[in-house]
Amino acid sequence: MHPVAEKRRPFSGDIMLAAGAQRGLHSSSRCFTTAAAAQASALPAISEGASTAGGWLSKLFGGSSRLSIPLTDPLPGVDLPRPDAVPSTAPSTETLALSNGVTIASEATPGPTATLGLYINSGSVYEEPYETGCSHLLEYMAFKTTANRTYFRLTREVESIGAQILASASREQMAYNIDVPKPNVADAVEILVDSVTNPKFLAWEVKDAVAKMKGDIATVKDNPQTVLLEGLHEVAYTGGLAKPMICPEGALGNLTADRLGEFVQRNYTASRMVLSGAGVQQKELTNLAQPLLDSLPQAAKEGSPKSEYVGGDFRQFSPSPMTHAMLAFEYPGGWNDVKGSTAVTVLQFLLGGGGSFSAGGPGKGMHSRLYRRVLNQYEWVHNCTAFSSLYNDSGLVGIFISTDRARSGQSFDIITKELQATAQGVTNEELERAKRAAIASVYMNLESRAVVAEDIGRQILTYGHRKPITEFINHIEKLTVKDISELVSKMVKKPPTVAVLGDVATVPRYAQIAGRFS
Structure with missing residues (x-):
């Protein structure tokens, strides 16, 4: 997988992973009689092991007889259905490339449900200036009216097969997912492919989606991390990665059905698309999907638009009682440097951090450097967390901090000191703890079908194939204290990127912050 998952979002540009949703079971009847109760009432009388003792509540609960069979016995x-046999070895990922360039890949994980996903090399980095916000809008327009289905019909079909649908946009990739019981995989594949490859983009549906986007964009302003991350990319890069992922309010008026259709037609081509599945056999998935995907137009495979890291300064005033800031540096290899991106992941676990009111306990990072050296030392620091946003060929690695407004000027004193101290060296104990946490995160995340399906799709788009998990684990195991020190030392030699939200007047100037790493 993109070496290690933490749950994301997919982190979008962060470590590429995702989490599955839990389903509740609801009775379709308004009375209290359930199917299980009806089945139990039809059973023959059971005399063996039954107790005839009554009691003053016996009439209330249906009589004097009650079973005394232990709950561990059937x-x-x-007759209960037999569970699926658990395979003795982990299932492998099988892939097939169609003649037009679409890749179909799956892993037959055990369990009663399957997760399917269509992943496309398309995102905000591919937008022209007049298309700003198209990728963001496509997330809202997913699973709407198609050339073959009305939105109402599509919704009813999704409900009738017990499926859950989800779409997410990122800077370099789009993802469409459907989670469904295995007997309904055939219907799910047809709905998924139809929704992605045959969207109608009706004018009134686009208008409604834009209106909803406008409301959601307004709420984003209340999320400091999102505001700073957008600002960070804007000043850190020139080129594709500098383009906004969240549509600016001023660009909403440019989003029309025709513009959205043109963007999809240009970017949703066969060679940039992967259909992935977890919990479904490769032969079954291929037989179902190939007739639906064969008609997609073949187009030359294009690389991602180029981006150049330059570093920069983003500042936005806010009357909030707290000041929020990010300090980041480029990691130039991105996901394509597997060894280096794995080291970045371990570095993030090593620095760790969190909020001052985070729940403690094993695995919560209470022994990470930022917890011990920052959150436990300064009561006016409300949050101090390491973060990374990695892409195919580049990425940002840094620290996010929230402090009392009166202490705004000291926030960068703390995080610059921590990065410099990490470059000078960490202890073997700290590194081993971070490595164990990273490995545990990988294995625990891969227990989720949704994560497996996403991992398959995104890895094939990035590497052309899915790498074995042992490759990432081996890179983690081989990391040394010297490797971490060299990684941070090289990063801080580049121009920093600074983002501040809050009391910007008392925060050191960009030149002062950059000078600390000279």
């Missing part, structure tokens, strides 16, 4: 006369 009820006589009730």
